[in-house]
Amino acid sequence: MFKKQHCGFLRPQDSARAVNTANTTASAFSKFPLAMAMISAGFSPSVTFANESKGENTLSNAIVITAPSVESPVTTSVDLNETPALQSASDGASVLTQIPGFSAIGNGGTNGDPTFRGMFGSRLAILTDGAQILGACPNRMDNPSAYINPAAYDEVSIIKGPETVLWGPGNSAATVRFERKREDFSEKNSRFEASAMVGTYGRFDRRLEGAVGNKKGYIRLEANESEANDYKDGNGDSVASAWDKWNTNLAVGWTPDEDTWLEFELGRGDGEAKYAGRGMDGTKFLRETAALRFEKTKLSEHWSKLEAQFNYGYADHVMDNYTLRSLSGMAMRSELDRRTQSGRVSSTWDYDDFSLTSGLDAKQEVHRTGITADSDGNEDYSQQQLGIFSELTWYMDDSQRLVGGLRFDRYRATDESNSSSTAGDTRHKTLSSGFTRVEQDLTSIPATFYIGLGHAERFPDYWEIKASNSSLSGAVNAFAGVQPEKTTQIDIGLNYKVQDLTWWISGYAGYVEDYIIFDYSGSTTQVGNVDALIAGAEVGARYQLNPQWSTNTSIAYAWGEDTDNSDPLPQIAPLESKLGLTYELEKWTTNGVLRLVAPQNRISEDRGNVVGYDFDESAGFATLDLNTEYRVTSYLTWRAGIDNLMDKAYTEHLNKAGNSAFGYAANESYLQPGRMVWTSLSVKF
Template identity: 65%
Template structure:
């Protein structure tokens, strides 16, 4: 069954609105189910096969929210990181570097326009070219769900997320039936792919201990022509958490994690030979504090990223050996409180973050080059107008500052700061004329330039002494609207957006690297549907399109993924599930040559292509599940439009895209006790 769906669902017909405690949707997940046919967000059927996902949602929650269950999902079993997961969802794509650590893009928007959080925390990497972007160390096995809020339609999770807010989350530990659990899996595949994962937890109603370890490795892959593409990687992660639950309404959890790895990049002049990341988080949650005070939550986070890149450890090169070490230290915190009344619900909170970035040619020479601070206050209010309509609104204010800590730049020692405001209002409705939920929202976001956009040394397009002085905050005003339909064996959804971005931050590579502001227009849509053909057969499809224009030059915005569609067919019977996916991508001829972002730029138009994947699952028992798949079954040779041109060190001519993997076979075994 398909497991990509919008969260907004219909209340059963002719039923009154329940009391507030039951207004939240109930997600009932049947054990050991297989989910994704391919990347779409089709809503799950309320009545489906016995081993399929069952979703019951008596009232709309937030139609702009998409939730993806990451458990028991064959198409995600071969994912290497968070970007690979997100790229399966309509509207998302990723700038490829090689075999792993792609950088996600949503609706053509990149970087800090897309907030990516893991267990409530947001942490950027250290690499000045985003080798270690926030999604690089997200292992799909480690999380149970990813939640996506499209557009500027929430203010709860930090400033500046104009494109979307993405949260990878774990389910709460539950030891009501037994006092332990153990999950283990292994995956093998083409090109030396070998993944291992082990997670276990013990506990009772008073507390728990959870341990996790995973590793993933692969050699260089071959494209459809049989040519080797430099792409090998080897990385690992581990974590431990201890939780205290003195009663059913209280949780206090301390979690620590550590990971490292290395990766070869076909599209870069250097490889990543160290990706050390250390994190710690203290989380507190208390529910039902009073008649109307529903929840108090607090979280404090620490993160450290230590990154080394060089051109000699993972590759042979005649060029002069070069290496650079960089690190980033992040401290952040958030406190929020929720109050409920009969017709209103309000969330109030504060958050803050401070970062220090250092760089050097080696460990001994590492020195601070950039620091920043942010403090914000936010609120979201939901007004339940009647049984079928609700209005959601939000507002946040932030104070953000950044300092050029270098001594060799024109802005050495200077600090710049801004007061930023963001907000939205959204109407959500159950239609009386048809079994559908609709929404329309207007959002506004002011986004402070991130480190990569104003890092010391970047030149300015505006004529200022450098980008640190010249690049202004980005201001996005956007309308989001959509509809979710569900009746009997048919469900479909449609979401669209149109926005105006003043002071859009643009990279220009035509004359070295320059960064500046332009005014832009953006628009696009995503759609998906699912139809249950019979008790055993179902089909679905999705399509996504994004468009952008530079209003200053009346030309295309760069780094916009082309039109993409997917069609899938699934067969389920008892313990078996078989899936097939046809992915079709159009050519992209709306390009802005030599313009882009910190990772990639438009260097040529791209060609259309199509690929076909198959995968299957056999539920051997309630404990063990076997999965296997073949990606790019017909061994097509193709490259993505969002492609960091291949490095000349590996024999690629200037502005030549490297190809994606050819036929890839994989198999896995999963056991849950």
Template identity: 50%
Template sequence: MYTNTIQGVAPSRLDDGFKLKPLSQRLALAHAALLGFAVCLPLQASAADKQDAAQLAPMVITGVAQESPIKVVTDPRIPRQPVPASDGADYLKTIPGFSAMRSGGVNGDPVFRGMFGSRLKMLTNGGEMVGACPNRMDSPSSYISPENYDKLTVIKGPQTVLWGAGSSAATVLFEREPEVFDEPDYRLNGSLLVGSNRRFDRSIDGAVGSKEGYLRVLANASKAHDYNDGDGDRVPSRWNKWNTEAALGWTPTDDTLLELTVGRGDGESRYAGRGMDGTQFLRESVALRFKQENITDTWAALEAQLYYNYADHIMDNYKLRSITKPAMATQVDTRTLGGRIKGTWQWDAFELVAGVDGQTSEHRLRARTGSSPMMGRTHSNMAKDAEFNQWGAFGELTWTLTDSDRVISGLRLDRHKVEDHRDYLAHRRAIPTCPAASTSCFANPTANKNRTETLPSAFVRYENDLQAIPATVYIGLGHAQRMPDYWELFSASNMPIGKPPTSYQPTAFTTADPEKTTQVDFGIQYSQGPLDAWASAYVGQVRDYLMFVHTGNNSQVDNIDARIMGGEFGAAYNFTSNVKGDMSLAYAYGKNSSDGRAMPQIPPLEARFGLSYEQGDFSSAALWRVVAAQNRTDEGRGNVIGKDFGPSSGFGVFSLNSAYRLSKSWKVSAGVDNLFDKKYSEHLNLAGSPDFGFDDNPTRVNEPGRTWWTRVDMSF
């Protein structure tokens, strides 16, 4: 186990930008409650007078139901339980079927149905942010602040071809809607949250405009210190992050939109489950989109988009932790430029969406060096090690057979090109030079070479609105071929484990084949009277599944064949007009059919049970999350950042929340997560770092103990 004392750390460099004196836990909670009631009550009357003020839902969301066949849609701005999320992965965990690779308090990596990494296509306003860290410390979801978006959509399985190549597990869309003003006006939304472990979040979202255009500005910041687990032991997990966005829109007609968006963010975080911490998560984004609707009687819309995303990530082992070993730092960055153009055509029984898209991404790194204080703070000696290019064409057709029957099908074809710019290799990284007498590095046999692949994807789905009962059923067959990503081609060890680099050895760049997923998705959506219920299931086969094999500090990528199956189920029942119960269940199963082993890194069976009460402007809810033990493991195998290291125990966590709408414009919500201070850890987890007193034997990082939080929302 690990000790209860965390070694001292240097002051946060990001704290300089906020100048906030830390509050004790009790004082912070009292401050939030008093702020909510003392400020909101005097404003209740005046806010009520503003007839067009947005009305906030008096609730806290504890789970998300499926809205339609294969699709989940929700509003990421509504408070969630557990404590409202600070990044994309944390937020997705409230959707049945999602879990996350955990290593501390923030920046987990989302997993859906046991599928990880680029099997999840994750887009923000149609653009893709690619992380830079070779071990995904800055996963794409770590750059997403959920409250900056108006809508979150999850499309399950390989059941769409509209949003890029390789989305074999799911497509996740964080989207912002255009602003609409009929006359010169404004709106303003904001929130403030405080909680245990000095959690302090604040956000603002405002817009001004008229019928001809608008300006929208969003800004948020989130910070927290280390949390205590259920035994009261401190878990290194502090973070401090901020994001800003500005969108300028021009709407010369009701059917035309031209919008320019710019954004920037940064942060830092220390990790109980890693040997280094993230001391910079710099993000810069620029996007331009155009949309024209109602072009002709059949040509319904034309959309075009260009985006540029830049991630500059620094990690080290000395700024946020005390160490006795040599100080080290690494800087990596990724520049991604992409775009798409698509049109929508509609006829009596058909709708066609078709277009083209493309993306180019360049990755650079600075090799690890010693403890120079300025290490990692400049761009000198940054060397490009990889470049990815993709071009694709796609089409998706909806055929309405009758008022109750539909067939949706899609096809896309992608051309991929990957270039290897590494001159020398040394196990898990590229290096700038290789001494002649060295036995730990060798010249890269694929230096300045490239590989190309042409990969198809397709699906067909039948949906039927049943006549006998108020339900929709569906069944779909999808096939997706996925190009190996940066982590699969470049992050694994560059030589067979245990063998010296005395001769040519093939690397993952040449040996990792594209992954091919064929999957059947089926389910039902039911709603009548007090009962809403839904179920979605899948069964599939993955040829050439890309799996990591870890031995010590080395890793390799192997292609295997796998069988997968599972599903999600949910139901909600209104016992009375004020009392509602809901539950959900998620299960994933995987088998390595190449050797008969269990698939690694598969989340266990998970259930959620909720009970809520709502009366007028007041609501209260309870959530019981129950997770089964996971005994189907394959030790030493997994993905680029995680591996199985034995079975995990089951657990149950009980949480409570309440919310009160003070007026049309003000709401206060509060909650306590893990009410009974349960000590537990997630199955998908990293082993604790010895730097923080964890044993040499793999020890999972525990989750937070009892956590209190209070949030104030306002909208004008």
């Protein structure tokens, strides 16, 4: 059998047999990228680690080893259900910021806009079960992660850099996938989950999920709601940050045999959010989604999988300055919506030494503005994309793999507005992306090394190209002037494990031609292109002190420079480190996480992105979080935590400046929450 004893990679035809022998290969670090992402971020999941000598399962905060991994070492996966530190997360961004390299541009208490390695927006693709819902707000008040309730998903995986072409175009920073596990009723006919969390500042979350089925099909229903009041910062001052949002989802699945799966899903949600860093609040976040997913495996000797999915997403967003705050000045209200339809079809073929995945994907989006009770509004932007992709893995020998991919995308974007100088104009563009990567299992040490070269070409998104923005290039507006962004990047890394010590490092360096940048120095927002250099690294390590105690650490740093003007790239988070200590004994798991953030002095004043810009340098800070988990029974789990234990008054570098309606100066950033205490109960059977 073709197995890697220390990295867990298999040829496709061996994966089924490997599942049965996985518990005897605990020395393999098959889930090493997953483990280090968890522990270096201070996670403490309740998971199983196979004991080599006795073949028993013991609790560990490190690794889930149930089957060898066939994922790339550039992929990090986190179990969202078994990670106590994530229980207080209110959206997708607050989950991602726990992982080294991620930050978020803060607005208030929820709906931050995630960044990775200093890269923002559509450079970072965020998918839920393979689909992407795009918000309607022209300033990304409802960015894609705002519509994600982490409790509704089982796992999030991150593919760093332009190192895949399978999940859409232009994902130069990373591809993020929130996924649910496939329903399995082969041994039982129902399952039920419920949880509730309460915390300071009126935090109250509740969730129900249930499913019934058999070997032929199932029905799943899920509902959740999360709310909170304005929090108080470390100085005891109230910060505008309240929110209330809910989501429901219904799925019907058909599984006529073990090789066929068809699922139809409907979803709906809404909410409101108060923003300390904006001139208006979000008073409506209506989400309506539908998806049809199909998968067929073992079609022939080499045709191993056929996948297809078709998705519909609708976002209806309202913002105003009087519903959630005291009116100051003129009343303002705006309602916008966006419809997104997408589809993807792919096939995988497996041979002795090769695995090939090829397919097509497409997306169409229409944005409208000026919606009122008496009017459906007017279209102001539309875009269509059609792509073809192929990705190949060559298992060169027992210890070396060569992975490569290529995709081509055709775009059509139209300025549908009736008042701009480019009204009715259409842009057409064909872009290409690709990568190649070598993965080597080292023989001298138990480690896997990889190095990859990737190139991603990204068409400007709606927020960057909307006709209301001025162009830095001298064109009539941004729609005419902003050019596609082209990133060429080297990714390199090493994953290592020996006995009680595990560590990893991943680094990157790249050149971005026509980097899209916003300039806020004038009376109007201008958008244009510059050339840029980017570089950085993430490092993590874990050491098992004894069977009960383990320690872990991580460091993440991102750097960028505008080479046209010899200025730093704006909106890049500073150097950050986390130090964690974990104690585990039978049913208990307890974590302490010290977060250390350096000052950020490399700024580019009045420049940034559609959400934020650099207005001042930021000070460093340190915070301490504690959380604990007690597994009362196999069905019932109690968790509790204290975030910002020392009640530190601090602000994140990427926080927006506070709005003057709440008493903030133009260059004064609002502060993060002070001490927050929470506790939760969850039942699952």
